[in-house]
Amino acid sequence: MAEVQGSKPEADKPETLKPDEPTTPIQELWTTAKAHSHPEVWGVTLADPASHIPSQIVLQKYLNANDGDVVKAQDQLTKTLDWRAKLQPLELIKKSYSKTKFEGLGYVTKYASSDEKTAQNDPETREIFTWNIYGGVKSIDETFGNLDEFIGWRVALMELAVQELSLPTATKPITASWDPYKIFQVHDYKSISFLRQSPAVKAASTETIKVFATAYPELLKEKFFVNVPAIMGFMYGVMKLFVAPKTIKKFHPMSNGGNLAKEFTETKVPGLGEKLPAEYGGKGVDLKDQGKEPLIE
Template sequence: MAEPAQAPSSEAPQPEAPKAEEVPKPDEPTTPIQELWAAAKAQSHPEIWGVTLADPATHVPSQIVLQKYLNAKDGDIVKAKEQLIQTLEWRAKIQPLELIKKSFSKTKFEGLGYVTQYYASDEKATEENPEAKEVFTWNIYGGVKSIDDTFGNLEEFINWRVALMELAVQELSLPTATKPITADWDPYKIFQVHDYKSLSFLRQSPQVKAASTETIRVFATAYPELLKEKFFVNVPVIMGFMYGVMKLFVAPKTIKKFHPMSNGGALAKEFGESKVSGLGEKLPTEYGGKGADLKAQGKGPAVE
């Protein structure tokens, strides 16, 4: 027996409602810088280079720090985030700002590192005009009295070297900066000078090789986009080894900022186009300038 035909349903099928356009929630990152900020907030350590990180939308110092990580990786947010997290973990462990307060061995480190700063027309730079100041770090490895003492304890040497770098970063005045940076404009960088006078014999030293390798590795990770130019003066044969190590850890665009020089006395001539007028003349006399020696015009980590 045939079943009766089913009566049509009185409830007609409803057309599917159009999907609302997905919009990010207010607390979700909307830009690469905000994404880096979100990654930073998830870490236990809140500070980089003296800047306590905050929302970069309203906190210029944080924008500068986070933009440097993005610039270092040419805009690759995944790589920038990875390096940022590595830096925060490293700073949580090492506590670089505490190393500045520490006194190091006078026998091992006195006279080996200085920080200097030079101002345009002898007028101090302001937060609105950061280009009016140039900051230098000087590593005077020609002053090493004993390879075993200075380089033998790798952790101690790295701590001293980090303290010197943190002193230089302080001179950039990042916590009070008021001008954001971009991928193309960033005056918050440091000149570095490494003087290897009389140190050609170091090429055979395993302690020096270990210290150089670890310094390059640490600085490549924890201090991105802080180098303006780097000058290796009075260079010995050891530079062949060091350049090989640098290529392992340092980006090619950073390697291009490295300048080996056989004569340290010609260094001042390299700064003819600096925005700090007469910068070359302000350097110490042994580097071709007319300024006082580094001990008189510079500062470094405290020694016992």
């Protein structure tokens, strides 16, 4: 069952850091960040979290991902900054990808319980989804054969989803227990029972899991693997090597993708399940009509 986003008790409301407060774990992370040559994470140009809520959100996520361990959070943040400096994910969004290799394989959708303007400012009134439609792969060798190209496309899809969170303009800080700035992910494995034999797919899966575990902490709300063939078990083995146990608990394999909409009947967004595409049990239009994907040549 997906998370239920409820209202937060008054006593646990997050508060903005005060500039005159003594050193905190967040400030220690800020010291690490400002010493790095690369200034950006997830579209946020990092600044003093005492007065910049978007930076507070980013840095708090690294603390949350490491259960408050500052040293581990600093290490992960540094690795993320190194990786973003090298790969330049924001530039990958502007790049066009091969129609033959990637068209129709990934989408981002946003569902709001109120008007668009309100949803833009209130993270609790919207839900962001990424969809990976691996059953649409036309050629395993072409789509997965060039590992760097595949990772570039996959990262571009994730960055499109992160953009929908509107982190650079966020006005609500988060805590260790309250964080609505997260994304649902759906991986559809319909008609790909042959993938187990492909070294290219295994390499792409392993690298994607490693990258996302390091560079996108605490952005996952729930992850649904739908139309999963039994032989896909090798992927779960890889995930356990690189993904934290508390994250693994958010993973939900489903043999029938048509039941996906039922998983969202109790979420905060009214009627969310009905808005999903009909193929997944909802009443919405197809993903190609309601979603956005990385630029295609």
